[in-house]
Each structure stands twice: as C-alpha cells, then as structure tokens.
Amino acid sequence: MEYQARYITQDIKLSSYEDKFFKSDIMFDQHMLVWFLSGETKIVQADATYLFGKGDIFLIPRNQLATIINYPKDGEPHKTVVMHLSLATLRNFYAGKNINPQPKNSPKIFCFNNHPLLESCLASLIPYFDMKDIPADIASIKITEAISILRTLNQEIDQVLANFEEPGKINLVDYMEKNFMFNLPLEKFGYLTGRSLTTFKRDFKKAFTMTPQRWLTHKRLELAYYQLTEKKKKPLEVCYDVGFENLSHFSFAFKKQFGLAPSQL
Incomplete structure (x- = not known):
C-alpha cells in the first residue's frame, strides 16, 4: 500500500x-x-x-x-x-x-x-x-x-x-451483539463498555460462557453465512464486512465451521 x-x-x-x-x-x-x-x-x-x-x-x-x-x-x-x-x-x-x-x-x-x-x-x-x-x-x-x-x-x-465524558459501564451483551463485526483489540471493546481488559474478559465469559475470541469468530461466520446465502454477496465483500482481515483466513475459518468454502455457496 x-x-x-x-x-x-x-x-x-x-x-x-x-x-x-x-x-x-x-x-x-x-x-x-x-x-x-x-x-x-x-x-x-x-x-x-x-x-x-x-x-x-x-x-x-x-x-x-x-x-x-x-x-x-x-x-x-x-x-x-x-x-x-x-x-x-x-x-x-x-x-x-x-x-x-x-x-x-x-x-x-x-x-x-x-x-x-x-x-x-x-x-x-x-x-x-x-x-x-x-x-x-x-x-x-x-x-x-x-x-x-x-x-x-x-x-x-x-x-x-462539548461532551468530555469517558464511556461508562454499559450492558456488555447488548453492545457486543451490536458491534461484533468490528475487528478491534479486546482492550478497545473493554474501554468502550466501561471496563478494564481483565473485567471485560471476566464479564464476557460469564455472559456468553466462552472466550471473546471464540465467540467473535462464531458470530462473524454466522453473519457471513447469512450474507452469502440470503443476500447473495460475494465472498470478498463478505469477508471484510463481517470483520476478517483477509480472504484466505476467512475461507479457512468458514470451511472449518460449515464444511464448505464460501465460494461453494
């Protein structure tokens, strides 16, 4: 670039x-x-x-x-x-x-x-x-x-x-369900939900019964499957829309979860 x-x-x-x-x-x-x-x-x-x-x-x-x-x-x-x-x-x-x-x-x-x-x-x-x-x-x-x-x-x-307040502690489930497609460090998600990284990870596992990384990957792949099958979008477009950084990683993770490559849908 x-x-x-x-x-x-x-x-x-x-x-x-x-x-x-x-x-x-x-x-x-x-x-x-x-x-x-x-x-x-x-x-x-x-x-x-x-x-x-x-x-x-x-x-x-x-x-x-x-x-x-x-x-x-x-x-x-x-x-x-x-x-x-x-x-x-x-x-x-x-x-x-x-x-x-x-x-x-x-x-x-x-x-x-x-x-x-x-x-x-x-x-x-x-x-x-x-x-x-x-x-x-x-x-x-x-x-x-x-x-x-x-x-x-x-x-x-x-x-x-003129609003100089920092983010306060908010409902973690609601926020993550709305923003899971953004590929950011967990520290940033913690800050935006009013938590330290340690507190974020603890509250996340309590709310979702799995680690943030695993849950985020699962949610992004579910959204990708919907966009490919229902919205008829192309794999490259879907890859970036749901939070993956490159097509090869997206294709590998997608095939591992669904048994098919995105292009096969």
Whole structure:
C-alpha cells in the first residue's frame, strides 16, 4: 500500500492512498472533520452505512466503531484533508461557555456536503502543506474557525463536541451483539463498555460462557453465512464486512465451521 501523509500539525493532515483500496476497523478516539478531495470512502457502522466522495465534508464523533474502506476513483487517488478536534482543543474552546451537553449513546456522523463555509476553511489549509516554515498559530486559528462554523451549521453539535465524558459501564451483551463485526483489540471493546481488559474478559465469559475470541469468530461466520446465502454477496465483500482481515483466513475459518468454502455457496 502506498500511503502518504503531510502534516501542518499532528491535528491537521493531507492523507493520500494510491492503492486499489485500503480497509481498516477502527475506533475514533478523537472527533474528525474530513474533506474529500478525490476518491471514495465507505464507512460501515453497526446501524448505518455511509458512502463519501469528492467534495463531501463530514464529522465523525469520537468513540465510534467503524469499518473504513478507502478507494481511488476516476483515476485519482483517495485524498482527504483531515482535522482532528482533540479533547484538549475542545476544552479550551468551550471554557467559559455555558454549555451543558446531554450525552447521546451513539451520535451519528454529521454530513455537511459541499458546504461553502466549511469548504473555504478547509481549502485554505492546502497551501500550508507545501510550506516548511508554518506560523505557529495557524493550526489553532483554523481549528477554532472550523469549530465555530460547525456550531453555526448545526446547533446540536455542541451536545457532541462539548461532551468530555469517558464511556461508562454499559450492558456488555447488548453492545457486543451490536458491534461484533468490528475487528478491534479486546482492550478497545473493554474501554468502550466501561471496563478494564481483565473485567471485560471476566464479564464476557460469564455472559456468553466462552472466550471473546471464540465467540467473535462464531458470530462473524454466522453473519457471513447469512450474507452469502440470503443476500447473495460475494465472498470478498463478505469477508471484510463481517470483520476478517483477509480472504484466505476467512475461507479457512468458514470451511472449518460449515464444511464448505464460501465460494461453494
């Protein structure tokens, strides 16, 4: 995979993928504002799927699980400007403001497709990626400008950006049944359910009577079987949708559980 990234600061980057596609299951530990210059991205969450392309602008709230698949398109690489809205930056921004957010369990992705104010703000960053000596306060000014525009465009954005709470302990069974297809370290699942790794493993075995690794593989293969037989999807598509990292591992595990290779269905 040929990946390139240029930074103004660690919170603002120009990202480019030249390969056929790039896929990853991730947890967003910071809010991310993304502007598409070229290419296409498919974002799959537990209860929603999004497709973004050239010109689109969107905000992904933190502590969200998603499968990200990036594609070049129309002969152009997958290229985006990405702005991280860190907790430290947001604490400074909201200091002194009378905001009392009512946290939502699972905030959705905010879409601001082709909005001129946001596009102008993000487009003004492009020249800085080619500069060696960048004024120290430029990044801070641009991030503050972006947050201010977001608040103007959507009055509900404060409920997300001004919420600095960490995930609390939640129902483990409900959460895992909803998010098992995301291939993340167990530590991340523990964090998102409000548990240490040790407590997560203990509570998991008590709830499901088996180890997390075994249960996750079983659930992903069950979903794969359904998608292959009922939804008529192709094995390669199913492989990534249900949380496997490569087709050979998926095919091996599938045949071991069902006695047939995915292609034979």
